[in-house]
Amino acid sequence: MSKNTKTVSTFVDHIGRVILGEIVSDTKDTLKVKNPAIVHIGQQPQTGQLQVQTIPFFFKEFIDQKSQKEGSVWSFNKENVVVGEVDLDERLVEQYEKIFSNNPLTIPTANTGAKSSGVNKAEVIKLFDDEE
Numbered sequence: 001m002s003k004n005t006k007t008v009s010t011f012v013d014h015i016g017r018v019i020l021g022e023i024v025s026d027t028k029d030t031l032k033v034k035n036p037a038i039v040h041i042g043q044q045p046q047t048g049q050l051q052v053q054t055i056p057f058f059f060k061e062f063i064d065q066k067s068q069k070e071g072s073v074w075s076f077n078k079e080n081v082v083v084g085e086v087d088l089d090e091r092l093v094e095q096y097e098k099i100f101s102n103n104p105l106t107i108p109t110a111n112t113g114a115k116s117s118g119v120n121k122a123e124v125i126k127l128f129d130d131e132e
Contacts, residue, residue: 033075
C-alpha cells in the first residue's frame, strides 16, 4: 500500500491519451488536474517488450519557480474526457510522483563502456541556461 496522501486519478482525453494527475476539482463542466502526466506505452526495440513511461503534460522547467513548487493546474472540458474508475498500480503512482518531485529532469544515457559497473547513470539535462 502506498504511503502517500495524494490521490492520483486517471482519465482519457479527447485524442486518446491516458493522463494521470491529482484531481483538484470536479464540476459539471470541467475537471481541474494538478500536475497531469501522460502515460506513454512503447515497445523496447531489443526485446519487443512493452515499456510504460509517464511524461509530464507540460514540463515544470517551462514555468516560473513558484509554480514549480506548487505544481501546475490544468482544466479539461468534461465533454472531452473519460474518467477512469480504477485503482492504479503502486509502481505507476510512484513513477508519477518521481516526475513531480523537486529533483531536476534526468534522462538515462546509453552505457557505452566495454565493462559496465551495472549501474545506469542519468545525465542531467538543462532546458535553459540559468543566468546568474
